[in-house]
Amino acid sequence: MSAETTSTIAKVLKPxxxxxxxxxxxSSRLFSIIRFESVIHEFDPWFNYRTTQHLVxxxxxxxxxxFDEKSWYPLGRVVGGTVYPGIMVTSALIHNILHFFNFPVDIRNICVFLAPMxxxxxxxxxxxxxxxxxxxxAGLLAAAFLGVAPGYISRSVAGSYDNEGIAIFLLVFTFYLWIxxxxxxxxxxxLLTALFYFYMVxxxxxxxxxxxxxPLHAFTLVLMGRFSNRLYVSYSTFYxxxxxxxxxxxxxxxxxxxTSEHMAALGVFGLLQLRGFAELIRGLVTPKQFRTLLKTGIAIVTVVSLTILTLLSMSGVVAPFTGRFYSLWDTGYAKVHIPIIASVSEHQPTAWTSFxxxxxxxxxxxxxxxYLCFKELKDEHVFIILYxxxxxxxxxxxxxxxxTLxxxxxxxxAIAYSTLLDTYLEKSEHVLATTLQGGASTSAASASAIESTSASKKHGTKSTNKDTSETKPHSAAASSRNNNASEKPKRFPIFSWDSRMMVILQLTWFLFMFAWHCTYVTSGSYSSPSIVLATRGHDGSQVIIDDFREAYYWLRKNTGENTKVMSWWDYGYQMAxxxxxxxxxxxxxxxNTHIATVGKAMATSEDVAYKVLRQHDVDYVLVIFGGVLGYSGDDINKFLWMIRIGEGVYPNEVKEQSFFTPRGEYKVDHEATPAMKNSLMYKMSYYRFSELHGGNAVDHVRSxxxxxxxxxxxxxxEAYTTEHWLVRxxxxxxxxxxxxxxxxxxxxxxxxxxxxxLKRK
Amino acid sequence: MRVLVLLSTLALALMAHASSLTGERALVLLDDVEGAHVYLELWNDLQAREYNLTLHDVSQPVALNKNGQRQFDHLLILSPKMKAYPEGMSAKAVVGFVADGGNLLVAGSPELGNTVRELSREFDVEFDNKFTTVLDHFNYDTGFGKEKHDAIVINPATHMAKLDNIIPVDKIPGPILFRGIAHSVNPSNSLLTPILWAPQEAYSWESVNLNGSADQDPVISGKDISLVSVMQARNNARIAFLGSTEMLTDPFIFEPIAKQGEKETISGNRQFIEALTKWVFHETAVLDVVGVYHNKVGEENAPAHYRIKDNMTYSIYISEYHNGEWRAFSANDVQLELIMLDPYIRKTLDESPMDKDEGIVGTFSTTVQLPDQYGVFKFTVNYKRPGLTYIESVTTVGIHPFRHDQYPRFISQAKPYYTSAASMGIGLLIFTFVYLWGGLDSSAKTTKKA
Known part of the structure; x- marks a missing residue:
């Protein structure tokens, strides 16, 4: 096959x-739709869906x-000012375009299918x-990998209508544009980078x-002495x-x-300006003068900027880091200081198996x-390493x-895999042809010499696009290596058919395993809408547990939209x-205070809780109870977080310690502490539960x-209890x-x- | 427009006219219907006020509620001896009757049985033990109480609550004669008010065993003894407890009475009972909120929501039902509260002078500037005065923050920034012109750079 045909085929094949x-x-993200229905999943997507409906x-x-009067009653929520509108605007735009062309697609379906698209x-x-x-x-491999990697699928299955669904695309694309x-x-x-950065924001x-x-990339490049006008222009424009x-x-x-989180970008921007200015000065003065200027300049700039930063931080103009940011450095921080952050399961440290x-x-x-990036170490590889x-x-x-990982x-x-493939799939004709060219070398070293020749050729063609000053040393080094090939013995090229086959087959097998694993994980773990549960009955048939929607539907049909329903915050978006x-x-x-107030109402006795309920005009209280079904994500298991969050604001009325038995156990049966037994949450969960099996009721979650x-x-x-007692x-x-x-x-x-x-005195 | 709405609302109310606002069906439970003639004056009085009385013996079955419909509007329990409820009735049914809006009058006597006692207890009224009676050796009536000193004469000016909305003191011409059992009220129940209490010298003791030695103190004595108490339930149903059935009877109304060494007079019982039943049966002191209106100053209709710091006018129209006719309610202490968890603004409403057409509706209004705090606010008029129907008018309205285009667009503090931005733009333009067409020999340089 001639090179021309290959490239023609490649042109057709790639797209x-x-x-x-x-x-x-x-299609691998559509499991949940096939199994259940076209429905919005989980918690946050329900809010995004609701706001999208409002937008449309x-x-x-x-x-x-x-201004949403129906959430955070009676405080209300300024939705327009507290939301990242990207996803809603995207869906509404798609919706409007489709409707302009008379495709009457329901907004729900657009929301459901947005993340897969x-x-x-x-x-x-x-x-x-x-x-x-x-x-x-390598690019094709990367695309294939990212297309099915469960780490990304976990947040982008159909129905998972969340910010991450479009944000990962924007993240990758912005990085591409930056490079x-x-x-x-x-x-x-x-400018394009900045535009997509805006979309991402x-x-x-x-x-x-x-x-x-x-900025870290730019800063590292400056430190590596790779400051250039390219960097200056691109970063300044972007920033x-x-x-x-x-x-x-x-x-x-x-x-x-x-805020401090954004200060690094500003600092690097300033640094690049100074560096650029220094370059300008360098051209105008003698080297000796320049050195003096540089030293004094650096000293002055450091002192001045440090002083300003300290002053601004002290006076509160530049906000200190937020709690969520601290918890990135100290995993124990949130648990001690901000229980509300620690209470979210997705904020927990990762278990190694999940990698x-x-x-x-x-x-x-x-x-x-x-490692391969380190070997090449051009500007863009530095970026990947940092990333x-x-x-x-x-x-x-x-x-x-x-x-994000x-x-x-x-x-x-993909780089590693494709390098392996490059090595083991290199066409033997090509190798032979180039061997003839480099015939002067000794037979042992010849192949490696050819390797480096082709490598240098590649570099050469690429480097024409680039700033020549940067890559010249590279190609110079490569050509010198080429000349002294015999001095630096490299690995042998792989000629033998069988050893190639072994590696290639193994790699292919890995690919199969990977695809199988991804499908398995997607189908098994990441395609559950979580508002509908599926289990297996005794005869192995699938049993759908639809208690959440049953309860929400009851509320929808039996109460008005001004009915105030209190529940733990997890269910707020779904209820709305x-x-x-x-x-x-x-x-x-x-x-946090409002949530703590709800926590307090759940964790205190009826009398105390009733005052809170009255003050907030609560009409209904909703709890999730998994004791009948064995659903472990229920409110009694989340109860400790409610207590902790409540205690953070009302330390006199809620005490975590009083919910533990003297032996330090968290019990719900006859050993439960008085505080536990009197708490509204306990009462609501277990009210009439003992009647269920004639006084022999067993809580299946806590055994x-x-x-x-x-x-x-x-x-x-009691107003309503669903079929499996999941929602009360x-x-x-x-x-x-x-x-x-x-x-x-x-x-x-x-x-x-x-x-x-009356009593006799 | 607004006047029209108000008037049509009222017209509806007037069409349902009877003496009582809630209805004319009254059930009277008696221990013995044969003995009903002692209350002849009471029956006449009630019938004159267009009540449809059903005198009922406790031994006969009766239902207060049929198919979810209240069968009577008023219930008078004049059967203190009752051992058990008539078939079809229970304490729960009576409490349910009140919860359903029915009015209740309960009268006791020294022979009070447990049935009525337990019922009263639910209303935080505790009658003294059986066979006890209120005794007073100083203020007894020389006629009825000659032997036992148990018929006591009470001066309304000093021993009656000064609640003109329930019983105006000046309407009671003479002292009130009382012979019956004492009760005490639970002071923590804010709905319950004693309106007639015993003189300081009175005490509650077993009347049958009067000559026996008193080795114990009485359970209650003096002013702690309530003789008549009233309650207005949260749903505005009205309830009265009397310690004496006898005070309703003809002899107590017509016979001349006198304390030891004083002149004989006619008792004020008749007027007292009339005023009391009028109040209990919703003939007086009934308030009705005819309408609530709020709008931005200078606008006509209520907005869907307000913006922070808006000026708002709030008006509430209240009418009062008094002796068979509606009239404008008048007060100087009606308050408006703006509540979001806590009250942000509390302001007394001004009573507007009314013109003749609207003479039956009292107008209260005020203009306030809304707080600088967004959220869902309740505009509340919480007007609860003893004797008057409770008014709890809640209008829930959102107060929104500024929209993004409602802020001032160009502010003076930012002028340096406007200037710098403008100068930057102009500078760039000039620079571009000079660079491209300024005649500088820049071509050589640019080629070098590229």
Whole structure:
């Protein structure tokens, strides 16, 4: 085959492969739709879905200024100013375009399918990024890897309508544009980087990762003595335009000028200006003068900037790091200081097994890829190295940040894998032909010489695109290596057919295993909508447990939208989205005090809780109880967090210690402490539970045999309990009509008359 | 428009006219219907006020509630001896009757049985033990209480609550004669008010065993002895407890009475009972919120939500039902509260002077500047005065923050930045012009750079 035909075929094959990868990426995310239905998953997506509906219905102006009276009652939430609007605007745009062309697609379906669609784009940007680092075949591999890697699928299955769904695409694409900008030194690509950075800022709070990684890259390059006009132009364009744009998002606002997380970017921007200025001066004065100037300049700049930073921090103009940021460095920090952050399971440190679970073979190809980057160490490889180091660290600290690690793992694994393939698949004709060319060398060293020749050739062709001053030493070194090939013996080329086959087959086998593993993990672990549960019955048939929607539907049909329903914050978004009622707290968690108040109501006795309920006009209280079903994510298991968060604000009324038995155990059966037994949460969970099996009720989550006499309730009455007792809804009673306390009133309703209060003196 | 709405609301209310606002069906439970004639004056009085009385013997079955419908509007339990409820009735049914909006009048006597005692206890009224009676050796009536000193004469000016909304003191021409059992009220129940209490010298003791030695103190004595108490339940149902059935009977109304060494007079029982039943049966002191309106100053209709620091006008229209007709309610202590967890603003509403057409509606209004705090606020008028219907009018309205385009666009503090931005732009333009067409010999340099 001639080189021409190969390249023609490649031209056709590459887009075909990319399209196929996109199709695979999309279709492997559709398990949940096939198994269940086209429904929004989990918790946060429900909020995004609700805001998207609002946007589509009322237009952008109303959305931008939306003050939601139905959440965080009675505080309300300024949704327009506390939301990353990227995902909603994206879906609404798609919706409007489709409707313009008379495709009446429901907004729900757009929301459900948005993340899978964007995963196709992510794969494509991974291809572009990797192509910049190595070549297009590595790019194709990276695209394939990222398309199906479970670490990314976990947040982008159909129905998982969350910020991350489009943010990962934006992250990878912004990085691609940045690398392109640094490579070309073009203001145009710097501008594109800034634009996509803006899109990223509008889409996900994780934009801070870009805000810090790009400056870090620039800073490292300066430290390595690789300051160049390309870097100067691209970074300055990116920073100036990107920062101005990012400040247009109300939720970000003036943060880029005020918070410590953004200071690194500003600092590097300043540093580059100084470095550029120094370059200018260097051209105008003698070297000796320049050295003196440099020394004094550095000293003055350091002192001045440190003083300013300290003063600003002390006076509070530059906010100190937020708690979520601290917990990135000290995993124990959140648990002690901000229980609300620690209470979220996705903020927990990652278990080591989940690295293998989410990335499978990529995780051991990843270091190899990073090593290969070190070997080349051009500007863009420095970036990948930095990215991998930091993302690895953060992924280890927080489960959620596995998401940012996945792209770089895919990219470097693709580099490693494709290098292996390059080595073992190199066409023998080619090798032979070049061997003839270098026939002067000794036979033993000849092949390695050829290797380096081809390597240098590659470099040569590439380097023409680049700033010549940068790559000249490289190619010079390469050619000198070529000349002195015999002095530096390199590895043998692989000629033999059988050893090639062994490696190639093994690698292919790995690929099969990887694909199998990804499908298995996606189908088994990441495709559950979590609002619908599926288990197996005794005969192996599938049993669908739809209690959540059953309860929300009951609320929707039996209460008005101004009904205030209190629950733990986890269910706030779902209740607002599905039940269309007013909630007290939700997954936004912006007001710790309000959440602590709910925690207090759950953790205190009926009398204390009743005052809170009355003050907040609560009509219904909703609890999740898994004792019948064995659903371990229920409220009694989350109860300790409610107590801890409540104790943080109301230390006199809620005490964590009083919920533990003298032996330090957390018990719900007859050994439960009085504080536990009197708490509203306990009473709501186990009310009438003991009647279930004739006094022999067993809590299947905590494997506890419950006392025959269950708790009594007087300030609440049971309103609804779902089929599997998973969701229980209680109505808050009004004050007694004739002024008794509710305990007496309940006793009277149960047929117990009051005792005489008169006593002989 | 607003006047029209108000008037039509009222017209509806007037159509349902009877003496009582809640209805005319009254059930009277008696220990013995044969003995009902002692209350002849009471029956006449009630029938004159258009009540449809059902005198009922406790031994016969009766249902207060049929198919979820209240069968009576008022219940008078004049059967203190009752051992058990009539078939179809229970303590729960009576409490449910009150919860359903029915009014209740309970009268006791020294022979009070446990049934009525336990019922009263649910209302935080505790009658003294059986066969006890209120005795007073100083203020007894020389006619009825000659032997036992148990019929006591009470001066309304000193021993009656000064609650003109329930019983105006000046309408009671003479002292009130009482013979019956004492009760005490639970002071922690804020709905319950004693309106007639015993003189300082009175005590509660077993009347049958009067000559026996008193080796114990009485359970209650003096002013702690309540003789008549009233309660207005949270749903505005009204309840009265009387320690004496006898004070309702004809002899107590018509016979002349006199304390030791004083002149004979006619008792004030008749007027007292009339006023009390009028209040209990919703003939007086019933308030109705005819309408609540709020709007931005200078606008006509209520907005869906306000913005922080808006000026808002709030008006509430209250009418009072008094002796069969509606009239404008008048008060100087109606307050508006803006509450979001805590009250942010609390302001007394001004009573507006009314014109003749709207003479039956009292207008209270005020203008406030809303707080600089967004959230869901409750505009609350929480007007609870003894004797008057409770008014708890809650309007929930959101107060929103500024929209992004409602802030001032160009502010003076930012002028240096506007100037710097403008100068930068102009400088760039000039520089570009000079660089491209300024005649500088830059071509050589640029080629070098590229």
């Amino acid at each position: 075909t492969i990319l399209i196929l990868i996109a199709i695979v990426a999309i 219905k009322n237009g952008f102006y109303e959305f931008w200024n939306w 964007f995963s196709g784009l992510t794969a494509f940007s991974a291809y572009l990024l990797t192509k910049e680092l190595k070549d297009s075949s 392109k900008a640094v490579k070309t030194g073009s203001a145009f690509f710097g 509008s889409a996900w709070g994780g934009y801070v990762f870009i805000t810090n990684l790009v 100036a335009v990107g920062t101005l744009l990012s400040m247009q998002i109300p939720f970000v606002g003036f943060q880029p000028t005020r 293998f679970f989410d990335l499978q073979m990529l995780i051991f190809l990843f270091p190899a890829g990073v 991998s180091v930091f993302a690895s660290y953060f992924a280890g600290v927080m489960v959620r940040l596995m998401l 996945t792209p770089v793992v895919c990219v470097s694994a 989205g599905m039940a269309n009622i007013t909630t007290l707290v939700d997954n936004n968690t912006w007001n 506890a045999r419950m006392p025959a006499e269950g708790p009594t309730l007087s300030v609440l009455e 809804i209680y109505k808050v009673k009004d004050l007694d009509n004739i002024g008794r306390d509710l305990k007496d009133a309940t006793a009277f309703d149960n047929g117990k008359a009051r005792k005489s209060s």
